[in-house]
Amino acid sequence: MKVAVAELRALTSLALARLGYTSEDASLIREALLYAELRGNNQGLIKIGTNAIPCDPKEGPIRILRKSAVSAVLDGNRRNGMVVMDRATEMAIEKSRQRGIAIVATRHTGTSTSAIGYYAERIARAGHIGFVFSGTPKVVAMEGSSEPTIGTNPIAVGLPTGGEPVVLDMATSAMAYFGVIEAKALGRQLPPGKAIDADGKDTNDPAKAIAGALKSFAGYKGAALALVVEALTGPLAGGALVGDKDVKTNRGNLIIAVDPDLLVERGEYEARMAKLAKRVRAAKRRPGVSEILLPGERGGRRAKSAKASGFHDMDAELFAQFKRVAEGG
């Protein structure tokens, strides 16, 4: 169904105020959620509809635990992941501007970051290459295993191009965990080959997948990438590992930003990226393919069209659920 973007925005603000967020934090969270929602990414308003981003009553101010000219480690102090990542993103851009490269880690965020492409895209819009890695609750079984030991652990990369940035944003799991939650909420089956039940057998039933585990994408390659993200956001950033006592209040995330001017003449990277994008788009297409899209382009167009028309296309049940929760039902 078509829903007015203005209505989604107002309901989101209402929901976040009701959850106890300050208006400043609510504004950051709202923009992150709407970014995901309007692109059709399943890290959007379903997080309100399913009560997935409560405001932790024990939350405190973000603390800087360590820093250098090229790095920072932020203790989120149980603040919402989107609020902490907003700060981390700004710090990464600022440090990368100064030194050409920066690495910023966050730990102890009490909630999801929503779509991490949001932060990677902001870095790219600032003219830097952004890598974002996010550690999530442990719902994925490593290749060969039937027990979850790692997260859906998404990777995002934002590449400036001079024009619209290229934004990769992908879970290293076979599907996003919120896709499973969404399927369960809507009474739908999962696509085949994405999940296993508690006995390690393949299942299409979202409830059984929740009791079991998700698979990684692409077998051993995806599992290896998922383990790398686990290492970067757990051992390196200081986020919790499966079995750690603080696993519910300690998600870790990692951002790396690189200023292309560190390696090439000003403008050279963007000119060559534009050339690369043009050549990829102009390549001969397979039968039945009308257009070659770059990573993030489909979502970017969808969001642009929603902003231009003022209306977003949303599943009716998801909207109803979101509205009910937002209005305190």
Next chain:
Amino acid sequence: MKVAVAELRALTSLALARLGYTSEDASLIREALLYAELRGNNQGLIKIGTNAIPCDPKEGPIRILRKSAVSAVLDGNRRNGMVVMDRATEMAIEKSRQRGIAIVATRHTGTSTSAIGYYAERIARAGHIGFVFSGTPKVVAMEGSSEPTIGTNPIAVGLPTGGEPVVLDMATSAMAYFGVIEAKALGRQLPPGKAIDADGKDTNDPAKAIAGALKSFAGYKGAALALVVEALTGPLAGGALVGDKDVKTNRGNLIIAVDPDLLVERGEYEARMAKLAKRVRAAKRRPGVSEILLPGERGGRRAKSAKASGFHDMDAELFAQFKRVAEGG
């Protein structure tokens, strides 16, 4: 067949001398090739057997084009990729030791780097996290396209663990291009779903795949990762793009090294990585799975066993071809 490691080593030295490499360069190249060969990675001695790493008569000294405390850009001046990457790896480790993070790009290398896990593993053995990206000749079609516009573009990540490092090393193509060369050399078919012919139709015939294109791994996710590697090694590192005039003599590569001590207390990262590895290994296994291996472990064990026994298990035809070329046949 079982071949003595000492014989492979001697034949490799012979081959590299015959190709015109200096003994210093030959020694670096030999170690890189044997690393790949003994692990069972198809970036090993087949590169000699198929005459894939000629010494460019126009090669010159490696030049440092730009540098800062955290970065360097090396012009390989048509030197062998393994020689240039050896230098880049040492610089990345040294700069990461000084500042906690470093980025080193190479361009104008005239040959492949062989298995980039070799460089990532060296960074990990030095106690740093290593990311290595390599731009390769354009043999992969982007998702939806039937024309090659990007390379097999491998990604390697080396993670120190306190003990043996975890090493991910994967092509972003559905299979390694040297796997196609190998299949053609041995008269074998490709596995299904890996390649397309010049008309964009699926093919298992390595000759048709060479005339057509490889697919990326894992559909759009793999294609997006491949494009990211293309951006990092082409526009950012200064390597050639498809269609560029210098495409044969200008491969680009990128290394990022991170010292864990920049973000956590000394030893904390390694202790937590060891804990993560232990938990992943100890997880419940799917039926029929006898052991859960971490990325790079299978190859690492194979190399260790070859070194211990003095013998390497190698395809008889590949060995014969390698020996013939090495001996100048």
